[in-house]
Amino acid sequence: MSLSTLNKSSIINDFDAIDDRDYVSTELSAAPQRPGDVLSHLLLAAVLSSKKFHKLLSSPSRLIIMRAKDDTMAHLLDSYLSEYDPCLTVQAYTEMSRSGGRFEPKGRDELRKLEYGRSVVLISQDPERILIPEALVNADAIIDVPAPNLDAVRKTISCVTGKRVRGLRQSDIEGLRTYDLTAAIRPGLSPGRCVANLRRAASKRSSCASDMVNVPTLEELALTKEVSDWLFGTLQFMKKVTNDEMNPSVLRYACFEGLPGTGKTTVAASLAKSGNWGFVSTSVGEWFAGSGGHLGDVIRAAQRFFDDIALAKGPVIGLLDEIDALPNRAVMEPKDSQFWTPVVTYVLTEIDRLRQSGKPVILVGATNHFDRLDAALVRPGRLEAKVSFVLPTLDDRRWLFQGYVGRMLSVDAIRTLARLAIGASPAQIKSWCLTAIATAETQHRGLSLRDLVDLVAPPNARSAEMDKTVAIHEAGHAIVAHDLGLPIEEISILSLGDVGGFVNTGPHERTILTRSEIERFGTVLLGGRAADIVLGRGANAGAASDLEAVNHLLRSAMLDLGLYGSIKTAKNVDSRNFRDGVTLATAIEIELNRLLERAIEIVTRRQRDISCLVEVLLPERVVSGERFHEILAGGSSQRSVCNLKHTRSIGRPTQ
Structure with missing residues (x-):
């Protein structure tokens, strides 16, 4: 059976589908006391009955794969199941290993133990990418472990604190990942304190998400014609993909290049907002700032970004800023190659993974120095669409002024403004127009050319x-x-x-x-x-x-x-x-x-x-x-x- 035919929360091959509701007991007195163990216990109970669970794990020479919602949950399940039966081989893998500059999938060593009659459980947040193909093909069961819901979080707090929970709402856990839950729910705290911790974490998460509220839509942005044509054309494809009218394969990954301050980052977020898609962003600088700068830390930081995109619930746009910080391998100094080659190779591998996943994803790179990029990064199939954010030409400036004040000024006035606005960015032209309109409205009169000329080309101090x-x-x-x-x-x-x-x-x-x-x-x-x-x-x-x-x-x-x-x-x-x-x-x-x-x-x-x-x-x-x-x-x-x-x-x- 191919993986594409598997249903979520299903037992495959020689295990029958679960029809009964004889779940593992979730009585508070019987459940473990560590937050991670409690969550693991409850989430497994949501997909496996006690009878099926025991039969699955106690049968000899069984290969079971569990798909966790994130890397933290994968490790929690590992810890919980390892204590469930010491004779069971349990291993969580959340990233591939590096060998000779290449990244290799995991699980080969564990599969050898099947020859000795041991049952093996492999856990990963992305088994198709991280585990070896043989494990997926020969698995006796592939189990999707759900994300913690409100009921599971409430029971976890009650079990850990020994007291009943009051006042916990869905908004208190919205957007939280597994490590947020285990960090907020701690032994020795009261239920109220645990709930307060969750609310604080959810508030911080939502504040990050609420940044999108202040992001303008594409219609509100000042754009050159070339950029506008690409964006609105892409937006149409996004809408068709969302409505299942087109396959996600029509979506092209892109590289935004141009001078600093020309709005590349804002435009990527605006495209996501206009299409009602999710938005995930990072930069190569963040990978270093958020880690110790060691090779493994940098690759793990990159992995979190690509995992956030790959494991997103719906369509998503991912922005990888400052991609010129990834050096071009063709001109790299030999002394730098040992560090950078694995990083560049990993990024290329992850881009290919996103492309091959068939998911509704658009990956956008942004750079001020397109000429410095590794050729493999911008070849067809990767960041192939080059979108140039340059200062507007005369025709672009005329087009922008026409869009903002064309109904208020003559054609000759628009031409004059386009000539005078040489060197101005689209955002600057928009600001001039809005300021001039506001000035005229404040004075209860119509807009005049002079209002804009005074802003676009104010008199200089030269004689x-x-x-x-x-x-x-x-x-x-x-x-x-x-x-x-x-x-x-x-x-x-x-x-x-x-x-x-x-x-x-x-x-x-x-x-x-x-x-x-x-x-x-x-x-x-x-x-x-x-x-x-x-x-x-x-x-x-x-x-x-x-x-x-x-x-x-x-x-x-x-x-x-x-x-x-x-x-x-x-x-x-x-x-x-x-x-x-x-x-x-x-x-x-x-x-x-x-x-x-x-x-x-x-x-x-x-x-x-x-x-x-x-x-x-x-x-x-x-x-x-x-x-x-x-x-x-x-x-x-x-x-x-x-x-x-x-x-x-x-x-x-x-x-």
């Missing part, structure tokens, strides 16, 4: 002269990049922390770096300095980061990439004699001057375009790639700079 200096510098970068064939995505003169302005070049065809490509990027980096020299007040300290970047670029090209003469790498190059009697410092300086002259030539030739761009940047502060091309088209058709001022200036927003 008008400084703003123009920054605009000239960034316009120089943009025009030089455009002239050399690089697409422009956004140009900004907004002051964001230490950054006074920037130019984002959009995606372009990826090629293997050549000397000409190095020089193209180097020229773009010097475009801002060229504009400072030709159109501004001269070279200034604002180009410091540009100079560092271009120096690094050339140094790498000369010493590491072999693109300037010698193909010796940095380790074999004497910096005092780089090539043909020229030092490395001199060689870099020659190239820097040549690239700067090239940038100055472009800036000088396209002064009109730079001036047009500066005149638009000063009032608008952020220019998109689309707007950039509009400006260049206006300049090339001989329109005057003044005619460009029909654009939507945030100083005087058009409603």
Whole structure:
């Protein structure tokens, strides 16, 4: 008979199903006094009559498997049954053993005792995973031991204290595990004190669960379109699985990756809440913080997480945060391999176990460093769906603003806000919109563009002269990049922390770096300095980061990439004699001057375009790639700079 055909609380093979109710006696005077023994006694009585129980355990050469609700209960049953009959071989297994970096199932040694006529009882909270397959196939009986219910807990307290229990309710034991019960019910305490202990433990458990009450649903979250599409598509699958309309195999495990603070953890919890699924979370850091940091302790902490998911009563989402803390075995130092390889292997094995269980489970990993992950962790069948939590693009920002305030502002106003919100996270955009709406409602008026502009791009403390200096510098970068064939995505003169302005070049065809490509990027980096020299007040300290970047670029090209003469790498190059009697410092300086002259030539030739761009940047502060091309088209058709001022200036927003 296959395991899939077994019914809970059943005796299989040559044992008949239990029809009578002649349970093991639960009279208080007859029951054991230790809390664990009492619980074991009562729970076994719930599934086996006294007659059947005795017959099962006293028959020679019987193999019995008991499935406990958790690892603590497995060990309690072991202790109780070992004292029941010293001739009985009883062993609880709650985790697999490690051998040579692999995890092996248990129970082989105990099965050998069957040859000598001994009966064997193997107990586990997950026998299909932890015990050897031979034990499951050849078992004479597989017994599901139920979790303690209210009646069992009440009788345990009465038996341990010798007094009747009053006032115990279901809510007092809700969510408690076996070790919570045995820690709360102690010999020498009064029944009232035991009940108080249980209530305190249940309250702490429920407070953890109540955290989900404050978790927003997906509809309440600010999400980029890519993330939103994946989440709501997954939510539809979850609902169909819950309603038995689809098999759980359609569910894909995922890896949430992206910058810190982009809401990966919150989104995982929100997905669980929106689907009315359970939620279990942990992190690799917690495995170390909650243990002594020893290999066995870390693996046991990981096991508790995977067991909580596998043994959950209903559909569940599991979140494994900080998965980049599990090192990539391909680049691991040999000295670290002995510790980390078993941990990584165990996690991979447990992911496979969840996948193969056929249960309604979605496992989500979260990381800020996707490139550091072990390839086996994110291969198909494991955390296969990569969901990127990145800062919103211009289209994403437009989509987000449209969702929050699109009914209150014009299309042009939404476009303006999307331009100005460069670098903002979805959560920040949501906060701005809700704050602006609240401000307008407090003042009993409609929402205006100005309400949001003041939040998204508040006036900075820079002078008008400084703003123009920054605009000239960034316009120089943009025009030089455009002239050399690089697409422009956004140009900004907004002051964001230490950054006074920037130019984002959009995606372009990826090629293997050549000397000409190095020089193209180097020229773009010097475009801002060229504009400072030709159109501004001269070279200034604002180009410091540009100079560092271009120096690094050339140094790498000369010493590491072999693109300037010698193909010796940095380790074999004497910096005092780089090539043909020229030092490395001199060689870099020659190239820097040549690239700067090239940038100055472009800036000088396209002064009109730079001036047009500066005149638009000063009032608008952020220019998109689309707007950039509009400006260049206006300049090339001989329109005057003044005619460009029909654009939507945030100083005087058009409603």
